[in-house]
Amino acid sequence: MSVQTTQSDKSRRTAGVTFAARLSFEDIRHGYHGRETLRGVSLTAEAGEVLCLLGPSGSGKTTLLRIAAGIEAQSSGRVLLNGRAVAGPDVFVPPEQRGIGLMFQDFALFPHMSVVENVRFGLTAMSAREARAEAMAALERVGLDHYADKFPHVLSGGEQQRVALARALAPRPGVLLMDEPFSGLDSRLKDTIRADTLAILRETRATAVVVTHDAEEAMRMADRIALLRDGKLVQVGTSDDLYRRPGDIFAASFFSEINEFSSVVRNGRVETPLGVADAAGLADGRAVAVAVRLSGVNVSVERGVIPARIVSRRFLGVVELLELAIPGSERPVRARIRADMLPTGLRDARISVDPQDILVFEKDSETPYIGETKIME
Template identity: 75%
Template sequence: MASDPSGGNGIETRRASAVTFAARLAFEDIHHSYHSKETIRGISLTAEPGEVLCLLGPSGSGKTTLLRIAAGIEAQTSGRVLLNDREIAGPAVFLPPERRGVGLMFQDFALFPHMSVLDNVRFGLTALPRAEAEAEAQVALERVGLAHYAQKYPHVLSGGEQQRVALARALAPRPAVLLMDEPFSGLDSRLKDSIRADTLAILRKSRASAIVVTHDAEEAMRMGDRIALLKDGRLVQVGTAEQLYLNPQSIFAAAFFSEINEFSGHVRGGVVETPLGNVDGKRFADGQTVRVAVRLSGLSVHEAGGETPARILSRRFLGVVELLELAVPGADRPVRARVRADQLAPGLRDVTLSANHRDILVFEKDG
């Protein structure tokens, strides 16, 4: 088998071997408990054929548990899992992992150190004769640009290369759905962008449906066709990156997709008074207590001419930008803002602020 013509540096000329079919994976009212503690609380969610669906949320939100339920490693307490409308886990059915047509890529890659790269990829192809399994494994390695490493061992590979071997192994059986548990968390931050882009391109070419677990909102926005945001075992919101960023349904969702300043306020005459100015509150009842989120990216800082006076308490240089903490009249905690690093003169203390109203979001107090 010829090695990758691109030399492993690109993905355009890698051989593409499509999956047998791209499937729809559906969770129906899934509940799960561990030692009497409820970890999944009635989640209903569907990954569409050929879609990359990202499960996003903080630690303990239930992302990995939901993935393990889909893989058949965990059994739900109640509810059903369906693959193309066929029940694979439910009250009367529980297919083992090897019979689900689902591939799982572990967070730590789980490569066997005593096996060659080719044998690692061939490991899951037990139903095929050895020669045919080796040929399929070689195709999978070509797909990820590592055919020239077929006879090497995992310890000689970089972290990014090991990640691609793990991806090749997961795709080799041509699963209908590929499950990926924080697949980039162990990579150097400088490599993540290129490895994510390569992985996404490989998923598109293989046409597998994919569910990717991550706690990084930017990663979810880069990879996901849709994002399912979880908190405390519940589905908070699901939609495209644009939908979740521009129209968050709760202050938790707003804070997960951007840094925010948060204020409490009351609606009076259709207006909410905040330390950064008045905000439209017409959709709330008069007298109602609300929570106001102001994105850091929506604040402009000026030497003069802004709407709200402020005093700089601290400045943190972050390269392209500076992170400011400011004292603002009426605010019980410092207000944060990000500005271009060369925008404000050194030693400047007294400034003014302006807020872009598109970056001010108002929620019910218990939202």
């Protein structure tokens, strides 16, 4: 049975409420074989918050999660739960005593155990009867109580994900850690499973820390997002903060596709192949990087200030991805526009740019200059 044909949300048991905990990292450092993988990360997940750790492979997301769970030990720094240190220079609380649940990327279900036995596995403080009753309640919350006596291999990927979620939530942890929990799912099911998971997390009110490399997934799920790169914390904020006010060009490129240009501030302006950007407030002679979001490049037959030749055109369903040759740029400029806005076979077009989709960063500090920037005719 597919995920869509399981019990409806109306008939599903409401998830049991947990006592959400506040999880804090203080100046966490960690390394492998002389290579520093986390470099002074300080971050807090507030009680009841869904916090996403976002970044490319190798940025330190999963390592930070494993340190919180007690599977890895940091080189220095502290991990605190509700203000009490659970890992630090003079303390190390074992994983099973932290009240932290961990959901692995591959779900890690025991193939020789039934679904209900998998879910009750961590309920060691209860009698066998009580543990089974609690496990069945957890399975009912995720709509899979009718699969209790089946084995994991007969379940779909989405159903296995739900079993893993039920197992992680059954002990009612104060913090739930999830390591790329949707990465192995079929893209057609991912949105549904993700929405259902978020609804269950809201019901339980547990603090959740979710690792992902997908910016859209983080924006869909998180109350706040912590963006990491090369073991360092780049920026923390809401999805609106990180999209509209990125801290550097890396953050800008992680949340949207961009065209990037190098330039220098002259008399409060920056010249680019897409026109002149206002950079009042930045010192003359300052080297800058100008980022223009693909969605902010408008392409039309006649309207626009910059002539362009369409080099390639890819139909992606709702949108089309264009590459355009323009004067002054050695590389094609990319644009993402709504499908069917341009006539088939069109070669010559004109470009204009939306001011809110232009970001100017100082190159040495990568501090953004945002707000008054605009492309001028």
